[in-house]
Amino acid sequence: xxxxxxxxxxxxxxxxxxxxxxxxxxxxxxxxxxxxxxxxxxxxxxxxxxxxxxxxxxxxxxxxxxxxxxxxxxxxxxxxxxxxxxxxxxxxxxxxxxxxxxxxxxxxxxxxxxxxxxx
Numbered sequence: 001x002x003x004x005x006x007x008x009x010x011x012x013x014x015x016x017x018x019x020x021x022x023x024x025x026x027x028x029x030x031x032x033x034x035x036x037x038x039x040x041x042x043x044x045x046x047x048x049x050x051x052x053x054x055x056x057x058x059x060x061x062x063x064x065x066x067x068x069x070x071x072x073x074x075x076x077x078x079x080x081x082x083x084x085x086x087x088x089x090x091x092x093x094x095x096x097x098x099x100x101x102x103x104x105x106x107x108x109x110x111x112x113x114x115x116x117x118x119x
Contacts, residue, residue, distance in 0.1 A: 036062065036099075037061060037062055037064060037065040038065070040052075040062065040065040040066060040097055041064075041065035041066070043095060044065065044066050044069060044095060047093075047095055049069065049093055049094050049095035050069075050070060050091075050093060050094060051069070051070045051071075051072055051091070051094040051095070052066045052069050052070070052071050052072070052094070052095045052096075052097065053071075053072050053073070053074055053086070053090060053094060053095065053096040053097065054066070054071060054072075054073060054074075054097045055073065055074060055076045055082065055097070055098070055099055056073045056074065056075050056076050057076040057080070057099075057101075058099060062097075072086075072089075074086040080101040080102075080104070081107075082098075082106060082107065082110060084110070084113075087110065087113050087114060087117075088117075090114050090117055091117075092117065096111075096114050098110070098111065
């Protein structure tokens, strides 16, 4: 297992040293990144999508991860629920970023619908 972090060093390195045990969430082919922005940047670099869809409610620093790409926003309402109106606009090969706000997971049927369209 690779014990290096990409983008910063905090938290997990010390966790890996505890009695030589590997935490249960680090048992496979993980790549530890410093933040979500690093992950989105890595995905967009590897996948090279023409368009990246992001929620209308997000921290503006997240946009730095996709600053050279065509960014489109989908609506998130005041209850942090994602609109479904934009789903049919996603084209094959485009990247869609979902956020689990405050630990509450987004509706997985959204991802199923997008995946069926090739997104």
